[in-house]
Amino acid sequence: MAIEQFGKVSADERLRYHLMDLEKAERDRISEANYVIKQAKLEGKLEAKLEDAAKMMEEKIPVSVILKVTGLTQEQLNKLN
Numbered sequence: 001m002a003i004e005q006f007g008k009v010s011a012d013e014r015l016r017y018h019l020m021d022l023e024k025a026e027r028d029r030i031s032e033a034n035y036v037i038k039q040a041k042l043e044g045k046l047e048a049k050l051e052d053a054a055k056m057m058e059e060k061i062p063v064s065v066i067l068k069v070t071g072l073t074q075e076q077l078n079k080l081n
Contacts, residue, residue: 050076052069053066053070053072053076054080056069056070057077057080063077
């Protein structure tokens with residue numbers, strides 16, 4: 001009887017750990033997906049700012065104004081040339 005109870009408890013514990021591992025894997029997957037989405041949004045915003053800066057440069061707007069309006073760095077702006 002004691003051996004049977006021990007086997008049942010051990011099996012339950014293994015199942016619990018397995019389920020915990022599955023839950024952790026799912027949380028990790030969701031976290032990674034959220035990170036990828038956030039990065040994509042940031043890249044999209046940067047791309048839009050670079051496009052706006054390029055248009056402003058074509059209109060001969062002073063670089064100091066472009067930097068202030070877009071929030072880009074001088075280095076980022078230099079890469080457009």
